[in-house]
Amino acid sequence: MAKQTETSGIWIVDDDRGVRFVLAEALRDAGLSVREFSDTASVRTALRETTPALVVTDVRMPGEGGLVLLDELRAQHIGPVIVMSAYTDVATTAAAYRAGAVDYLAKPFDLDQALASVQRALADAPHVPTADMPTVSPHALLGESAPMREVFRLIGRVAASDLNVLVTGETGTGKELVARALHDESARRDKPFVALNTAAIPSELLESELFGHEAGAFTGATRRVAGRFEQAEGGTLFLDEIGDMPLILQTRLLRVLAGGEFYRVGGRELIRCHVRIIAATHQDLDARVEAGQFRADLKHRLDVVRIELPPLRQRRSDIPVLAQHFLATAVQELKLAPKRFSKAALKTIAQRDFPGNVRELENLCRRLAVIASGAEILPADLGKSVDTTRGDWTDALRDWAERALEHDEQDIHARAREALDRVLMEAALAANEGHRQHAAAALGVGRNTLTRKLGASRKRHS
Numbered sequence: 001m002a003k004q005t006e007t008s009g010i011w012i013v014d015d016d017r018g019v020r021f022v023l024a025e026a027l028r029d030a031g032l033s034v035r036e037f038s039d040t041a042s043v044r045t046a047l048r049e050t051t052p053a054l055v056v057t058d059v060r061m062p063g064e065g066g067l068v069l070l071d072e073l074r075a076q077h078i079g080p081v082i083v084m085s086a087y088t089d090v091a092t093t094a095a096a097y098r099a100g101a102v103d104y105l106a107k108p109f110d111l112d113q114a115l116a117s118v119q120r121a122l123a124d125a126p127h128v129p130t131a132d133m134p135t136v137s138p139h140a141l142l143g144e145s146a147p148m149r150e151v152f153r154l155i156g157r158v159a160a161s162d163l164n165v166l167v168t169g170e171t172g173t174g175k176e177l178v179a180r181a182l183h184d185e186s187a188r189r190d191k192p193f194v195a196l197n198t199a200a201i202p203s204e205l206l207e208s209e210l211f212g213h214e215a216g217a218f219t220g221a222t223r224r225v226a227g228r229f230e231q232a233e234g235g236t237l238f239l240d241e242i243g244d245m246p247l248i249l250q251t252r253l254l255r256v257l258a259g260g261e262f263y264r265v266g267g268r269e270l271i272r273c274h275v276r277i278i279a280a281t282h283q284d285l286d287a288r289v290e291a292g293q294f295r296a297d298l299k300h301r302l303d304v305v306r307i308e309l310p311p312l313r314q315r316r317s318d319i320p321v322l323a324q325h326f327l328a329t330a331v332q333e334l335k336l337a338p339k340r341f342s343k344a345a346l347k348t349i350a351q352r353d354f355p356g357n358v359r360e361l362e363n364l365c366r367r368l369a370v371i372a373s374g375a376e377i378l379p380a381d382l383g384k385s386v387d388t389t390r391g392d393w394t395d396a397l398r399d400w401a402e403r404a405l406e407h408d409e410q411d412i413h414a415r416a417r418e419a420l421d422r423v424l425m426e427a428a429l430a431a432n433e434g435h436r437q438h439a440a441a442a443l444g445v446g447r448n449t450l451t452r453k454l455g456a457s458r459k460r461h462s
């Protein structure tokens with residue numbers, strides 16, 4: 001009979017997060033305990049604490065491959081070990097069996113087949129605990145709720161394909177993070193990931209932003225500039241807020257997607273591109289198509305696979321994990337004294353609605369990291385943070401600025417100042433029935449200043 005050792009379940013070793021997700025999910029669904037590792041070094045670290053009941057390892061990984069690990073595990077009588085690989089050549093398969101693997105799974109494998117293989121190998125193996133163990137690999141994209149697991153599953157499934165993906169969800173739900181995960185899990189991972197927020201670029205500049213321009217293409221174009229398509233060559237182009245793209249550019253984009261080639265603005269050279277497009281929108285794209293604001297044929301091209309990110313209020317069970325992660329990250333980044341949430345504080349936070357979703361939760365945690373006085377954040381601290389900021393327009397401005405900085409946008413200060421001027425002027429004019437002198441006086445600026453700013457704002461918006 002097999003020796004009853006205390007082990008820590010099934011260990012999956014694969015640098016491909018998508019494969020880990022999918023396989024781990026299937027094994028957990030079957031009631032097994034799973035730990036995930038992205039490389040052999042972290043397996044070795046974990047082996048100092050405990051041993052696995054079974055290891056499923058990839059063969060080719062950056063750094064050290066799975067066969068070295070297999071040798072080591074066999075030498076220490078740890079295992080059984082199942083090997084998986086996309087390289088089903090005879091030499092690799094034979095080497096794996098020679099080194100003592102009990103089975104060899106050729107990728108892409110059928111999940112049922114993988115599960116059957118694991119169950120066969122376990123039939124002889126020691127006791128496997130069924131409680132889920134914490135995973136070792138830090139996923140950038142966190143979440144344990146059912147909808148997020150479904151998102152992980154989809155990412156795992158479609159990452160390796162070259163299909164265009166449309167990510168939908170309210171602002172701040174993690175659409176860009178999903179796009180990055182899709183890129184990181186694809187064969188394009190060593191090529192660039194380029195993000196462009198189409199709503200943040202004035203429409204007259206968007207074309208040259210996407211496709212680049214030649215020197216002299218327009219006033220101020222002093223040299224040739226590569227657009228985002230060229231920058232992303234071989235990799236992934238993430239087009240955020242695609243729903244806001246002006247129709248004329250939708251037509252241009254569609255032509256490029258259909259033909260796989262484009263000209264720079266003012267250029268004559270036809271440039272071929274091999275870019276995977278991941279688009280995102282917080283809008284209802286179908287409704288925009290209905291309303292004639294979005295081209296149906298472009299939607300059709302972008303919306304090949306759809307990943308929907310639910311708002312945070314529909315997956316509240318993710319809030320504690322996210323909050324703790326953001327607090328720890330902020331403390332580390334800002335070099336503050338360690339802080340943690342009290343149970344009551346976490347409970348209060350989890351009950352809150354976050355219209356700005358994960359981004360808003362992240363900002364709240366960053367603020368708490370700075371302002372909470374004790375090592376433990378209490379519900380009273382949350383009150384403080386909310387009372388001083390609720391309804392405060394600087395909050396919205398801060399969110400906007402953080403987002404713009406995150407996306408490496410241009411002229412952030414000028415654009416914010418312009419928006420500030422415009423909002424104040426419009427409000428003052430509205431409050432004074434369009435009377436400029438009164439509006440200026442109400443704002444505490446001279447009439448000439450108001451007229452000048454009004455002119456500048458109109459020009460920018462015409």
Ligand SMILES: Nc1ncnc2c1ncn2[C@@H]1O[C@H](COP(=O)(O)OP(=O)(O)OP(=O)(O)O)[C@@H](O)[C@H]1O
Nearest residue numbers: 140141142143170171172173174175176177358359
């Ligand atoms: N599941 C998650 N795990 C960890 N961090 C997350 C998660 N979802 C979102 N975030 C973080 O929240 C912030 C907002 O995410 P992201 O920019 O991807 O959202 P978005 O949906 O693209 O927003 P927008 O539509 O406003 O551009 C980022 O700092 C991101 O790292």
